[in-house]
Amino acid sequence: MKSGYSLTELMVYIVLLAIFFSILTIVLWKFSEKMMFMLDVKNVEHLIKYARQISLLKKVKSVFYLRNGEMYVKVGSRILKRRKVEVAKFKSKVFAFSNGIPVSPSGSSKQGGGGEFFLSIKDEKVRVSIQPVTGFLKIVWK
Numbered sequence: 344m345k346s347g348y349s350l351t352e353l354m355v356y357i358v359l360l361a362i363f364f365s366i367l368t369i370v371l372w373k374f375s376e377k378m379m380f381m382l383d384v385k386n387v388e389h390l391i392k393y394a395r396q397i398s399l400l401k402k403v404k405s406v407f408y409l410r411n412g413e414m415y416v417k418v419g420s421r422i423l424k425r426r427k428v429e430v431a432k433f434k435s436k437v438f439a440f441s442n443g444i445p446v447s448p449s450g451s452s453k454q455g456g457g458g459e460f461f462l463s464i465k466d467e468k469v470r471v472s473i474q475p476v477t478g479f480l481k482i483v484w485k
Contacts, residue, residue, distance in 0.1 A: 376430055380464045383431040387462065387471060388482060390414050390424060391438065395478050397423065399443030406448055409460070410435035431462040438473055445478050 348356075387409065394407040394416045406417045415425040438456065439448035445456040457475035461468060468485040 376464065377467065379429040380431055380462075380467055383428050384462055384469050384471075384482065386426045386428075387414060388480060390416055390426060391471075391473065391480055393424060394438070395440045395443055395480075398440035402442060404439060404441045404446070407438045407440075408435075409433060409437075430464055432464065433460060433462050436460040440478065443478055445473055445475055 391407050394405040397403070397416065397418060398405040401418070403418050405423075408415050408417065409428075413425060413427050416423045436458070437448040438458065439446050447456045457473040457478070459470055459472035461470055463469070470481075470483045470485065472481045472483075473479070474481070
């Protein structure tokens with residue numbers, strides 16, 4: 344008797360392994376894309392809270408920008424923190440804080456500068472809103 348595997352058996356095993364790894368690759372790709380989206384949402388949350396805290400602690404006007412594939416916090420002309428948006432789709436948005444309270448980013452000192460915007464990826468959508476007077480940040484997954 345011969346010991347070992349025939350060529351046909353080896354080919355069947357290789358084909359089955361190839362199918363298994365192709366399915367695994369697709370699943371992991373979708374999972375990693377969703378994780379990057381969650382990271383984008385967390386970065387937005389962190390930077391908005393950071394902008395609010397800087398304005399409250401240092402008594403200056405801080406501005407949060409979300410545009411051109413990145414988000415950043417500015418005080419005056421100086422950028423304090425910057426993050427790249429990995430996978431989320433969004434429309435440009437600007438929020439300003441003065442003494443921890445949302446104000447109009449256009450330069451006027453009137454209060455009530457809250458608002459909302461959406462971050463999205465294929466089948467996920469997140470609404471980020473800032474309450475006008477309190478500056479309370481609310482993130483809702485849809």
